[in-house]
Amino acid sequence: PRGTAGALKDLRIDLALYPEVREVVRTGKPVIVEDAPSHPLLERVKEQVVARGIQNIAAIPLAVRGKVLGVLLLRRSGEPGAFLRHEIDFLATVGHATAVALRNARQVEALTGQREKEKSARIAAEERAAHLQRYESYFHHLSDGIAILDDKACVLSLNPAGLKLLDV
Numbered sequence: 001p002r003g004t005a006g007a008l009k010d011l012r013i014d015l016a017l018y019p020e021v022r023e024v025v026r027t028g029k030p031v032i033v034e035d036a037p038s039h040p041l042l043e044r045v046k047e048q049v050v051a052r053g054i055q056n057i058a059a060i061p062l063a064v065r066g067k068v069l070g071v072l073l074l075r076r077s078g079e080p081g082a083f084l085r086h087e088i089d090f091l092a093t094v095g096h097a098t099a100v101a102l103r104n105a106r107q108v109e110a111l112t113g114q115r116e117k118e119k120s121a122r123i124a125a126e127e128r129a130a131h132l133q134r135y136e137s138y139f140h141h142l143s144d145g146i147a148i149l150d151d152k153a154c155v156l157s158l159n160p161a162g163l164k165l166l167d168v
Contacts, residue, residue: 017045020059021071028068030092033057034082036075053077060091062099069102 015022019041020031033039036054037046054075062070072095076083083091136157139146145162147155158168 017048018073019044020057021073024059024061024071025068028061028063028066030061030088031057031059032083032088055079056081056083058083058088058091060095062095062102064096064099064103069099069106072098 020033023031023041031041033041034056036042036049036057042049042057052075054077056076058072058074060072060074061068062072072091074091135148139148139157139159142159143161145165146159147162148157150156158166
């Protein structure tokens with residue numbers, strides 16, 4: 001659902017509950033845990049690990065050019081057994097592809113935001129010009145010289161009488 005994606009976009013997690021994620025972000029390297037209940041990295045969250053029956057953990061960096069953008073986290077519960085080498089290789093491939101997609105999505109989002117700001121500024125300028133346009137005809141036919149100035153006293157427009165008066 002559309003609402004779910006928006007809710008997950010800025011979701012904050014307590015990294016104190018995920019020491020494996022912190023380690024990946026710190027080192028930029030994968031963390032593979034074969035026996036989660038007894039692994040020293042997970043000592044502070046051992047109760048939660050045991051309660052959930054987590055046996056193995058694979059935390060893979062989502063990195064592009066050495067910059068970690070996120071972490072792909074997999075936990076295996078149930079029967080003990082290490083992740084196989086081909087499983088880790090597959091996760092690394094998925095992690096890299098996901099990191100590239102995430103980087104590209106962030107770049108597109110930044111460009112879209114910049115374009116929206118430019119569009120808003122252009123629309124505001126067009127609205128100001130349209131607002132002044134309705135006075136143009138009126139000023140054009142006055143016999144008195146009229147100048148329209150901006151907030152810095154720069155001339156924006158002169159009517160024909162004003163042009164004649166200033167010999168412009």
